[in-house]
Amino acid sequence: MSHTILRGGLVLDVGAGTAEPADILIEGDMIRELGPPGCPAPEGAAEISAARRLLHPGLVNAHTHGHGNLAKGMGDCWTLELLLAAAPWITGNRSTEDKYLSTQLGAVEMVLKGCTACYDLSFEWPLPTAEGLAQAAQAYADVGMRAVVAPMVADRSFYEAIPGLLDALPPPLQERVTELRLPPAEVTLPAIRAALRGWSSDRERVRPAVAPTIPHHCSDAFISGCAELAREFDVGLHSHVAESKVQAVTGVRVYGHTQTAHLDTLGVLGPHFTVAHGVWLDEDDLARLGDKGASVAHNPGSNMRLGSGLADARAMLERRVNLGIGTDGANCADNQNMYEAMRLASFVSKVQGPDWWRWLSTREAALAATEGGARALGFAGKIGRIAPGYKADIVMLDLDHPNWLPFNDPVNQRKPTSWSIARTARRWRA
C-alpha cells in the first residue's frame, strides 16, 4: 500500500471550529493518522507540502443535476413549473457524448470549488439507460469525484401531474404535450433494474440510487416500485418534495394530505431517503422525516432563483432531520459552487425572522455541507471529516489569498470562496 504525507498544513475540524497544525498520513486513499508537524512517515512515503494551506474535508453537494450544466442562463424570471415546462427545450435531444460532457462540466466546477462528492439526479428522455448512467458515472470517475448517480424518473408528464393543467390548454397544445407522455412503470422500472444490476463502477467512488422525481409525477405503484428497487439493491432514494407552493397544494389536492405524509403511508421514508428542497414541509412532515432518520437536501440558491420560498433549516435540525446542502442543477442555480450554497444557507435563515438564536450558524452550514451531505449520500463515516479511517478527500485553501487577510474570526469571515480560522492563524504567524 502506498503512503503519502501532507506536511505543514492547518487541519480544519468543522464541528469544533478549530484548525490545528498537523501532518496527515494517507495510506492508499485513506487517512491513516494525524500527527504532530514533522512526525515520522513510513519509508518511501511521498511528501506533499501543505505549508500556508488550510485543509478542509471535501464538501458534499447533496443535490444536483449533471444534465443541467449545458443549460446555464437559459431562463431568468421563471418558477419551478415554468422551468419544468421548458425542460424538453433546455435539456432535451442529448447524445451520449452530450450527457458525459454535461456531467463532466459540473464535476470540474464542483472540484474547483472545494467539493469532492455529490448526489446527482440524472435525467434521460424518455427513460433511463444503463449506457447514459454509465456515462455520468464515468464523467465523475474521470474528474476524480465521488458521486451517487440516481436516474430521475416518473410515469406522468408535468401536464398530467398538475390537476386541471391539461384541460386548461387549447386542444392543439393538448395534442402536442401528449407527445411528452412518459413510458409506463412496466417499462421504466425494468430499465432501472437493468442499470442497477449492471452497475460496473466501483461503488466506493460512484454508486447508483433511484429518484422518483416528484411524488405526484409518479403513480403510487411507480413510487413503490422505485422504493422496492432501492431496498433490493441497497441504494438511496431521492425525491423533490414540497419544493414549490404548486407542489404543496397539488399534494394535498391529489392525496388529501401532504406529499410527505403520503410517502410515509407508502413506506418510503427511512435513513436511505432524501427529500430535495422541502421548502413547504409542515411540522408533521418534519417530525415524520426526523423520526425515520431521513435527510433533506437544502438548496437555498435554487429556491430563491425559482421563487420557491425559503426552507426552514432550523426547524429541520430541531426535528432531528439530517441536513445536507445542495446547489441544485446549474440551470436553476447558475453554478455548482458549494461555498456559495453554504453561505446562502446561512443567510437564508437570517431573513426568516428576527430571533437570532434560530438562525443557522456558518458552522452548522459547514457541518451540513460535509457530514450531513455524507450521510445523505450513504457515505457516513467515510467522507466529510479529516480523521483517521476517512477517505483522503481533502481540499487545500491558499492562506495567502486576499480572502484570508487578515484573519479575524473563524466563521463570520467567510467569503464565497473561502473561510478562515482566526485562532490558528494567529498561532501560525507566531
Ligand SMILES: [Zn+2]
Ligand atoms: Zn432538483
